[in-house]
Amino acid sequence: MTRKEFLALLNKHFDKENNIFVHKQNGEKISVVFVQKPFEIEPFEKLLSITNANLFDVLDIYDLQNEFALLFKYTDGNCITEIYQNKIASVADMKNIIVSVCNALMVLHMQGITYPKLDPEDVFVSSGGLVKVGFSWREKQILEMCKQKKVPKKTDCKQVGELMNFTLTGHTTSESLYEGKKIAGIIKKAIGGKYESVEDIKIAVMKL
Amino acid sequence: MAKCPCCGQELNQNQIFCLNCMTKSIPQKEINPPKSKVKSIESNIVFRVIIVLVLIVAIVYMFFATQKMLEVVKEYNDVSSRVAQHQLKYNYNFLDKGE
Structure with missing residues (x-):
């Protein structure tokens, strides 16, 4: 055709x-x-x-x-970058976003699929408040099949940490790190690759 | 050509989404692994072994049952011969008395 x-x-x-x-x-x-x-x-x-x-x-x-x-x-809504262009997210909003993103990533990882680069532009919030992980189609190759049989556990942990910081500050961790003690601890741990999987980040965020 | 399960519209090859009614028919995953030929042969062998074992048990049982039957027949013969002797003795006594 x-x-x-x-x-x-x-x-x-x-x-x-x-x-x-x-x-x-x-x-x-x-x-x-x-x-x-x-x-x-x-x-x-x-x-x-x-x-x-x-x-x-x-x-x-x-x-x-x-x-x-x-x-x-198609779902109506905007990406995180657009939503938090001139404002920052509340802790409750950040929790909702990060838990939803972790859920989506866990499903992908179970299928042996990885996101080479997950950006705030790839995360959308619909008008009803539902968070969806999608694509902004900047690059040609957006999803990859894992070369090994299983996705390495620590995959995407760093990106989730960056995303967490972005929703709360509007900046990357190298530009400005969030100051709240407990949350900053999770962000640092995620960026440093100290979490075993995105599921562990989800659990830590849910406990906040 | 495949058809949409909802509206019956003809679908293109390998298509799962119907553009007419927007139905997506998700292919169902098989929960149990498909049965392989090797497995069926294995189960066949097990079935045959069970039949052979049942036959052996039946033959052994039959053998012992026949042995027992022979003993019963032998005992019966003994008894009937003793009865015949008694009968003869009785008849003899009866005739001897001249009654």
Whole structure:
């Protein structure tokens, strides 16, 4: 199937609004992303059978001539960077974000999938307050299958620490570290790679 | 060609999401590992061994049962011969008295 044929198929059932496709009958939204081949599609294929509230939902993958069309369920909301551009998060908000992100990462790790670089731009908060880990599509290769059989336990711990600091200060740890004693302790421990897994960070944050 | 389980719309090859009704049919994971041929052969062998053991037990039981039967028959024969002797003796006595 060519991109033209695929878009014709899509246009039959959807109206296009900016870059989002809105279903003609029930108004639900999907986003379509075209990625050029060669592309590591395996992690996305694995995610087809996974549904998690805190994780983006891959609806389908179309193998086109020179590219793949990835269909995602679209959720209204903004990324963390946009939300906390001019303000900082409360501790309760930070807890909600970090616990949700840890949940999503745990699901990915169980499938042997890793995020090469998780940024605040990849974390979205919907209008209903639901936190979802998604993509900002800055780079071509966004998800990777772990080369080993199991994902190393400490994977993504540093990024979660950075994310925690960003929500509370609006800066990276090298720019400005959060001052609260207990929380700063968790951030330092996460950045220093002293947590065994993201699950341990989640437990520590939940105890705050 | 595969069809959507919800609306019946024809789906493209390997597609799981229906563009018409927005249904995503998630392929179900098998909880139990698929049965391999080797496993079925193994279970067949076990089944055969059990049958052979049952047959051996049955034959041994039959053997002992026949032995016991022979003894019973032998005892019966002994008893019946003794009865016949008594009968003869009785008859003899009866005739001897001339009654």
